[in-house]
């Protein structure tokens with residue numbers, strides 16, 4: 001008897017050990033979308049097709065995946081971003097909370113929820129069925145990010161719906177947030193770092209444990225080829241495009257020079273890798289067994 005065809009299968013959780021800490025990537029989901037916009041806004045159609053073909057990728061579509069990260073420092077369980085929540089569940093994303101159990105955690109176990117920024121794929125999972133999705137967690141967010149979205153002053157017009165979402169699900173929690181500045185320590189070995197541009201107050205988080213280090217760069221670069229290999233090309237997702245390009249170049253240069261391990265919210269799942277310098281450019285190199293030996 002021939003076994004039944006079961007379709008594609010991929011594990012939605014992945015964990016590695018970093019010093020005395022553990023970092024778990026959880027696939028909140030993946031959604032297909034067009035390439036340009038949002039990416040490669042400086043390139044024409046022929047150039048975009050050539051870039052995609054050279055990377056063995058389709059020339060007309062990409063898969064955007066969403067990867068919130070849990071850091072167990074040994075002292076605290078810290079969730080960085082909350083995924084899309086119910087907003088995109090019909091479209092294939094928003095499964096972070098369901099998949100926690102596959103990683104061995106419950107929503108109640110999360111001690112800290114730190115938001116890198118307030119775009120929908122990072123805040124959508126804050127609430128579930130009208131209650132806080134991680135009920136015991138201390139909430140944290142960059143001061144500049146919260147203030148910008150609250151005032152609305154530097155929010156581009158295409159983010160109007162996003163601002164409504166912020167006002168509806170984040171702003172009412174103001175009293176529960178701890179507000180972060182560049183360099184603030186948020187938990188054992190975890191530091192917040194300013195990486196403004198993708199959004200007004202976008203933050204990254206650096207994890208250090210027993211002389212090992214990882215940089216959770218959130219949305220500094222949003223595609224492993226179209227963004228990492230072409231950091232100067234404007235991206236529709238970036239709210240301040242020039243500042244985002246400057247930040248992307250700064251962080252890519254630093255990560256390539258230092259060889260630090262990177263975890264990126266939109267890098268291909270499990271979203272763990274390194275940045276390599278190739279001439280004047282950069283390349284995303286997925287991590288393999290160096291995390292286990």
Ligand SMILES: [Zn+2]
Pocket residue numbers: 119121122219265266
């Ligand atoms: Zn994002």
